[in-house]
Amino acid sequence: IIGKAHVAYIPNGKVVGLSKIPRMVNIFARRLQIQEQMTEQIASALQDCLAPKGVGVMIEARHMCMEMRGVQKINSITSTSALRGIFIKDERTRKEFFDLIKIR
Structure with a gap:
């Protein structure tokens, strides 16, 4: 998988340093999973x-299994998203998140 992870959160008291988020993404990205x-x-x-x-x-990624074998669809992007809390409840917050990453 080659791609980008877009991560946002709205603090409720606790704030982490910016480097912690990419580190966390890398921990999960190195596992064998979907x-x-x-x-x-x-x-x-x-x-x-x-x-x-x-x-x-929001994760946008190219899957080499789709590009190199099987259907051989070059530059095919798979997008997945997971929302929690206010991102589900408040349409304006959700829209702002997706607008910022240019996904609608």
Whole structure:
């Protein structure tokens, strides 16, 4: 998998340094698993550790198994998302998150 992880959270008291989020993403990305599961794990880990008002995670990735063998669809992007808290409840917050990453 080659891709990008977009991660957002709205603090509820606890704030982490910016370097901690990519480190956490890398921990989950190095495991043998599927993209959908990884997306959910990142969102759940942030929710469990920080107890924020909300969490949004969007992963966009190219899968080499699709490009190199099987259907051989070059540059095919798979997008998965996981939302928690205010990102689910408040449409404006959700829209702002997706607008910031240019996904609708």
